[in-house]
Amino acid sequence: MTRTRTALLCAAALLATTLQTTTATTAAARHEQRCADTSDTRRGEARRVMDIVREAHRDLGLKAALVRVTTDGREVVTGAVGESMAGVPAGTDMHFRIGSVGIAYMGTVLLQLVDEQRVGLDDPVSRWLPDLPHGDEITLRMLGSSTSGLHDYVTDPDFLAQLDAAPFRQWTPRELVAFPLRHPLWYQPGTNWSYSHANFVLLGLALEKITGTPLERLLDERVMDPLDLRETRNSFTPQIPQPVLHAYDDERGTYEESTFWNPSWTTAPGAVLTGDICDLARSARAIGAGELLSRRSYRVQLDPGTVGLPGPTDTCPADVCLPQTEEFHFGVGVIVVNGWVVQNPSFSGFAAVQAYLPSERLAIAVSTTVDQDGASGNTAQRIAERIADALAPEQPLGG
Template sequence: MSVSAVLLLALAAAGCAPASAPGSGSGSGPGPGGEDSAKNWQQASEKIVEQTLADEGIPGAAISATRDGEAWEFVTGEADTESKTPVEPGTPFAYRSITKSFTGTAILMLVDKGEIGLDEPVATYVEGVPSGDLVTIRMLLGMRSGLPEYTMSERFQALLNQDPTREWSDSEILELAFQQPMAFDPGTQYKYTNTNTVVLGQVLESVRGRSWSTVVDEMLLGPLKLDSVDYPDNRAKPEGTAVPYQVHENDELETLPDVRASLFSAAGGLFGTVGDLRTWAAALGSAQLLQPKTADERFAHASPTEGDPTSPLYDQYGLGMGEFHGWIGHTGVGLGYQALAMYHPDTGDSIAIVMNGAGADPDVPAKMFEKLLAEWDEK
């Protein structure tokens, strides 16, 4: 099976062979509900995580959450099935499309500073974007630009199959995207694409004169002390990163090649631990780094997602982040990794999930999240 086919999730249904090993959880003491209450929801949650991995055939996962002031972290399964290396709390995973929320937040922070205008055309900042005089920064953030998806380019798929570990550049990715026709007139529809956020990475570079990842590091990672979060670009992935696996219909695991983070760039290239991802979920959902006026813009004109069959599982998508059952955050999936980061603005609860396996269903973390919410409501 081709790597590009895996990337596009053109696979049969996921297998259901058990792939997880016993896990271990950790907390920081009883919350308002008392020690017994905390143990109840944590133990129930652990069962949901382990059952999901068994049902989906995913080797390993980590979850970090806060609920009613109670912190909880749980790891289970294997980061590397060949060496039998277990998942640890400090094991890095690829965040994939959750990277979009980092890039989008950096853009919004520069809106706060008056360096970027939400309704300015992207041509103000980046040359060569099709309909760049009509596509605005707001449209890029909200997935309403009409720019074509670069991973759908036949040339991109051919290059990826020829050498899955090849190095990529943003200019190459965008050239492959822009050789395709626009999907629709700018601003008229919602269509989730990676191209939008790669262009936003170029906007960051144009405005600040440094790579998008350096801007994100300076503006987000440093202030929030997200020490594990890294963009490897064309380097090897961070040491100790969980091995990515594709789960096939016949219950077999395929070890996937270590594609370069540059393949996803500002749309999906970040790696990090589950603990740092939960910290990010809280910062993202609470708009910790934004001025109130800009924070209000995030969902002022959000798009329902049901019209896009390829969209991740959100109720609506705003500016670089989604809303799901009242929670704000982002999910990510691609080439052997799945992840979720969510925060509830009313309760202050937050959750992060990372996995090192993917099959036909690109929404496993979101569906597991729904099961966790149902269990938490009962507890």
């Protein structure tokens, strides 16, 4: 009986291994098919892009860099350099955190609801969040464009101390918003611009109240499914789907693995997303071209009235309030830089950027992780800027 049980266990283990191998092979094949070139590759541009990525990998001290560039939806290049972990090469099928890309999706859903005449952008959020201080003055437009005047909790020393002490902690929206609500508004709502994560936590809650639908389902039904973003998904836990691009961070004073630090603090529950480089490029093109919006709402997304806001004032310092110009301003969940439509998440060792230049139908997606003593800041953004300089020199992606 023992021998039989052992044989059955060995057979089961062999079957499980075979199934895992088959599943991995099938997933890899699906990835290759989904990311495959659909036209003659522009080989010269592809080489230039990969040379830029390899050079940045060296001079920025990166662990890994993933990149995909498309023109009019057709691949220019898709590639990966470096390692995910020691001895494990980075791959273009690896998943990573895409952070504030979820903010662009929430902004898109908000404008879809405006298109459907279910809400008005200038409706006060007190209609759906009656307990929010200043809720009668703050509108949906102000949440989406980050012009509410609310402080950003990620600049609050108390919040940062708690985050550093417990990077695996699961945060709730109430806990997060409590930090900015301790402070007076930076300015009268709608009169200036300052980035605040609290705006987008609140926007997610408002979208759920408006529609009676959980945010993760809203984003699936209105963004990810229509765009066929099969590798982009929400996670209510720190889990990342396999295969995983691992990340490393030195913010707590030592260089350490940060892959599975809890991202619940980054934005509204339901919009805490992971994805792969092919989905990120597809997302860049779709959001950047306004594929999911009416022409009117697309124009509003690119400028909801932020252009011309003054920046630093007596009550709002220069490191908080930034002047909003035609060349650089915030839209509804997106950043507009010299005509490029951008989102550029960077946290817990992960950095990424999706950028789209409508005039050239050019999409750039980059994801990076840093090695020990690597460069600070959003290194994916820096690579994307170099690629943009090479492929669209008359419209730099840099600020």
